[in-house]
Amino acid sequence: MTVIAGILSFIFWGKLNGVREGAIIAALLVGFIARLFGKHLEFMRKFIIDDIEECVEEALN
Secondary structure, eight states: OHHHHHHHHHHHHSSOOSOOHHHHHHHHHHHHHHHHHHHHTTTHHHHHHHHHHHHHHHHHO
């Protein structure tokens, strides 16, 4: 999204406007933090998938 924001900034204003270092750092850190939490919360996947499968079975019946 940061890249899209940069491209749209050039299209509409002709310069990089509104996308600064904070947006780029946030874009990089969000992926890192999401992977970190994903690894630590992997055990919950079983509970979530079981709940979804139960809902699908109920909806089909």
